[in-house]
Amino acid sequence: MKRTLTLLVASTALTAAVGLPAWGAMRAMTDGITRPISAIADAEREAVPLMFISDDNDDDDDREYRRASFFGGDDDDEEDDCDDDDCGDPARNPAPAGTVSPPQNGLFGSGTPPKVQVN
Amino acid sequence: MKSLLAALALTTALTIPGIATARPVALTTTLNNYGGDGAYLALYVTDADGAYAGSLWMAGGKSKYYEHLTDWYRATGGDPAQINGITGASVGAGRTLEITLDLADALFDAGYTLHIDAAVENMRDSPNEVAVPLTSEGADNPVGGRRYVASFGYSM
DSSP states (O other): OHHHHHHHHHHHHHHHHHHHHHHHHHHHHHHHHHHHHHHHHHHHHHOOOOOOSOOOOOOOHHHHHHHHHHTTTOOOOSSSOSOSHHHHOGGGSOOBBTTBOOOOSSSBSSSOOOEEEEO | OHHHHHHHHHHHHHHHHHHHTEEEEEEEEEEOOOSSSOEEEEEEEEOTTSOEEEEEEEEOOOGGGGGGSHHHHHHHTTOGGGSTTSEEOOBOTTOEEEEEEEEEGGGTTSSOEEEEEEEETTSOOEEEEEEEEOOTTTTTOOBOOSSSEEEEEEEO
16 A cells, blocks of 8 residues: 555656646747737737838839830939949040040041031 | 242142141931930941041930940940040930031042941931941932931031
8 A cells, every 4th residue: 555655656746747847848839829929910900000111213113124125224314313334434425525626536627626506 | 029929938838738628517417206215326437448437426425325326336346535525415306416527628539438327215226327428529418317317418
């Protein structure tokens, strides 16, 4: 009888020693899963309004794309934002008429600046 | 008196060729109503052998688009130095570009040909849109272009 009682106490103690930490870990896991789900539900209840980060870009993207497809896949045109390679290196563009003499290529009689008119 | 006359004759003989080596020439280019944006135009000259001799005018100021003026670009590599001081704005559809240049007499009746390359955004490039021999007889006789140029003529 004494022996049986000892075995019962020992098995209970063993069960408690092993089972209690396992039960505690399961509770923690369960809480970890339910918390995000409730957070989503709470977020829906709060209904954060949508807002524009920026709405001041007037570029017509379709038109820009159309231009880019013709002029070599570039994304710039003459009136739009200064985001092309010419902006960073204006020296690549020729000097406009009247700002310097015509080139000395033998075609021009003198350094007389050209006269231009568009009608 | 005799020496004065000789000096006068000498100075006149030296001065007149200098004055007569160039003359103002008006180049008039009228575009069709092709229904697109402004056209880039390259006006340049080739010699009797067809070799590039130099540029006369560039309509359009952004060098990044010059590759679409294909013949001119092939000849020059798009070098801006070729068109410094002879570059203006692109020309709108239906508009007329009139340029007056002080051109060397040696260009006329010597086998030179004036070419125009044209390019328009979202439309086809048109190299050698116009090719006209530079001759005294050709002055004031406008010719038509292939795609964008309705007429081109020069007058002296």
